[in-house]
Amino acid sequence: MDVQLLEATEDPERLICQAARNDYMEEFVGETSFEEIMEEVGGDSLEDRQETLIHHLLDHGHFGPFEHPHATFAVKGISRSCMAQITRHRHVSFDVQSMRYVSFDDVDPADVREGEMVVVPPSVDDPDWVGRNQDTGPVDDETAKRREELFRETIENAFDSYQELLEMGLPPEDARYVLPIGTKVNMVMSMNARMLMHVADMRAAADAQWEIRQMTEAILDLAAEWCPITFEQYEAEMKNRKNRLAP
Template structure:
């Protein structure tokens, strides 16, 4: 899996603070410099003033200003299962690689599941891995070897049969029906900072599946570089909060 930041609002925390200052000023923010808009906020310099205001907004649940700034991420090589989970978030915009227009006809079936075309979950090869609704706990070496063998054989066979159906003239949009749900997909997604916090509330949480959790943690790392005060505050004070209905 790879996650990169493609594009994002410039100076996002100036935009967030300006949105918020607009709500409580008689003057028009459009006529003022950023320093003038922030004049009455506590702090020795502009960075400290931003920290004061953003901390105040987040601690009081004033989340609207965080909707003005947006980031676009490119995600490579997540499973279709993970894609189905993240695309449930209705305020995120997506572009998803098509299996109607992209045919995986040149993939080597022997490499499938070993870094190629199908994501292999850690529980296929880690005897100590504990997942949700699992029968039993840690397993012995013999069991894990068997598990890995069945998994790898199954995904290889699916891809071989998919490619055979393409060779027999079946359209990619129909041949794909035999592919596993672990088949990799690339995606572009955009969301505003408020939504990013909501996605993180739900998908970086311990009860989420390992793959979407890993993707969300990577998104959060990039968000911390893009919008540092906001996501440092989020990490220190809000992450893993119990009430995860909406930020």
């Protein structure tokens, strides 16, 4: 998996402050300098004032201003299972690599075994891994070996059959039906800072699956660089809270 920040609102925290101060100012933000807009907020420097205001907004659940800055992320090589989970979030915009127009016809099925085209979950290689909602505990070495072999054999066979079906003239849009849910996909997604916090509330939480957690943690790292005051406070105080989208 690779997660990159493709594009994002420049100076997002200035925009958050402008939007928030608009609510409480007689003057029009469009005709007032940022320094004047922030004059009444506590702090020695402009940066301090931004920090004060953003902390205040987050502490009080005044999340509207965080809807103005947007970020676009490119995600490489997540499973279609993970993609199905993240695309449930209705305020995120997505572009998903097509399996109708992209056919994976030059892949060596032997590479598929090694995770070239399909995400291989850590539990496949790690006998001690215990997943959520799992009735059994760690397994013995023989079972672990057989389990890994069965997993790798199955994904290799699936890609083998897929390519054979393509060679026999089946359209890619129909041949793809034999591919596993772990098949890798690339995606572009955009969301505002408020939604990013909501996605992280749900998907970086302990009860989310390891793959979407890993992706969300990578997004949060990028968000902390892009919008630092907001996401540093989010990481420190708000992550994993329940009852998330307060007014």
